[in-house]
Amino acid sequence: MSAVTRPTRKVALAVAVLAVIGGMTACSSASPAPEGSGSTGGTLTTQFAGVPISLNPALGGSGGSAIFTSLPYDSLIYQTGDGELIPDLATDWTLSDDNTKLTLTLRDGVKFASGEVMDADAVKASLEYAIDAGGGNARYAGPVDSIEATADDTVEITYSSAYPDAPYYLTQYWSVGQIIGPDGLADPDSLLTSSDGTGQYSYSASDSVTGSTYTYVRNDDYFNPDAIQYDKVVVKVIGDPSAVSSAITTGQVDFGSASPTTAGSATAAGLDLVTAPFFTWGLTMADTQGAISPELKDPDVRKAIAMAIDRDSLANALDADFTHPNGQIGADGIDGYVDGFGFEYDVAKAKSLLADAGYPNGFELTVLTENILDSQTTISQAIAGDLGKIGITVNLEVKNSVPDFIQAALSKEYPALIWPVVGTNSAQVLTNFTQPGVTNPFGNTDPTLDDLYGQAQSSTDAAARSELYEQITKAANDVAWFAPVISTDNIFVVGSKVENVTASALNPNPMPQAPDAQYAWKHAAE
């Protein structure tokens, strides 16, 4: 008798345990989200790969990392996923004919989390604070000469030189445009544990775990309640692409970034991908004066290097779906991209150019790179291998962290380096090589490029400016400071409970909230 009953009890116990586990699992995926498209409420859980640089918007990050501050802080202007600029705190804005003065008309009846009214004085104070706070993005405020509150609802920003991109840099992706309330400005340290913006959400420190989970709760005083789609937004910090993939596949996270490798498993699981051209990777030949590598002083040598790189093979090797061969400074889709233009792969011509320049047997070139970002190791090795075909021996100096790489790049000890550039038009991309920074440590300047850049900045006609952007693209290849290689997409995985996520070359970092509901992420139809 007992021989029969004991196994039966064990089986029953096992079934009970599995039932409990199954029930608990079912509970774990349940979220109090409303059902179906068009409904609002519930929780949106999204992912970002790194911790926020700061929760104070003036010191925070740009691009995708702006999610930590753009949820609680409205920007003056909002950029949609398609790249269009639409009203946010500013209902209207105009640039003067010479692109040196931006006049913003502010929305009426908006209040900060503290209860203070958002007016011209508050915006002026916030803009001035962001410029002076010492954040890494302060430079994108532009050549600001003065900021004036000319009326309760009007702010005028005067620039010392033409700055046509001013409205773009006042969007939610840049620190300067996210407006902080007077109370927050009076006590900036308070912005690390609470928020004082006008945004759809308020930061909830009590529901957050620093470095891991950042929780934002609905702001019931938001100026357009109909635009709010979720009661709560949770941003989880998950750096490992595999963990991101697992979390989205199992429904624990609704949106997250992906690598080419994990994108495949996401699509196999029936999830949607949103992609947008982002980085252009290439070899920056910074030492154009030949201070360290005299060979790089010759433009023909630089062009030979650019022509020796087999872009198609590298793009295929990395991932043809999300990596695109590119022979010009900007990615396909940005303003100034020229169809069919770019450095061609021609080893024979590259060798000929090198021989004519006096280097028939090539030379040695030290190239700085790092091994953290995306596929940089593969790109670096491919460039080194291709340059070997024309006799140039590349000595790769690999850094193991981004800060270390930046420090080395600025040291002026490396004649060339591998690093991605990005911008929504070719003039923005060009500034990577004409303004001081990682990709221009030696302070290169070129009168033709400066002239074209100046013309583009001053131009008030969109078509004429686009034409100038294209000329910049071509002129950049003429000086050949940068040997572009590939463009890579930003890849995002969207869970089954979310829809209306858009991204483009002009805006490759989707954000969930928007001042107008038609641009916001929404609950997907069941």
Add this chain to the structure above:
Amino acid sequence: MVRLIVNRLLLSIVLVVISSIAIFFLMSLVPGDPARSILGAAATPDSIERLRQQLGLDQPLLAQYGSWLLGALRGDLGESVFTGDQVVTLILARVPVTASLILLSTLVIAALGTALGLLSAVRGGVLGKVLDVVSLVGLALPSYWVAILLVALVAVALRIFPATGYFAFADDPGRWLLGLILPVAALSLGGVTIVAKQMRDSAMDVLARDYIRVLRATGVRESSIVLKHVLRNSALPSLTVVGLTVVGSLTGAVFVENVFVLPGLGTLVTQATTSHDLPVVLGVGVFFTLFVIVVNLAIDLLYGVLNPKVRVS
């Protein structure tokens, strides 16, 4: 016993100072600059220098360390250079996660390892050989790899357990346990096999002793012999191994927490290390050092409980 505890506490101060010196100067050798990490590639040299001064990074290394040590002796471990949060606050917020992981893992290692080892010693035969093989495999498999495998198979493919995340015990004990099952399994596998192997060898040694034969000859029940005599006498060496695996599981926890996205001390110290957040790295280092001291003290005290000879000495 009191003297033992006092001695260990005194030793802990010395160890904390030594380990903090080691961490501080090793971190100073790591290339990179926190100010540059914070401000990014677009920052100007002026703004970087200004931030370096604000953070005290322009001071000589010895001065920086001295300042930290003085604060630490007062219980102030400083602030994160990134978030401005108190290091103590950051650590305390993460302790429940890592403590849950380590505690459950220790229980699994001790209970399952002991049971398997004892069973193998008593039953012998195929089970013993299987345990030998599994022990080797368990030792060879890194917890990080096991964690990824468990996520792919059990969480993503079978959807039995959550792939990532942590729930506080106070909020929902059921989801707390559910979320920790896979991480604990990944973290315990190696320890279970080591303890089982140690337990088996010790128990077989005890089983071969004369007094066991005498007990059997006098008619004492086998279960009583195993549980009262063999288990107690073979537990001491296993206890040492359990202690070592608990200390070793700190390292494993760093990896496992990252795979399962658990907001514990492992992920905190990983983020802090990659971003050159020295106060946080030092704070976690001090905490880990104290943890090792406490575990060793607990093992010594347990030795005394299990072995009267140790108590007397």
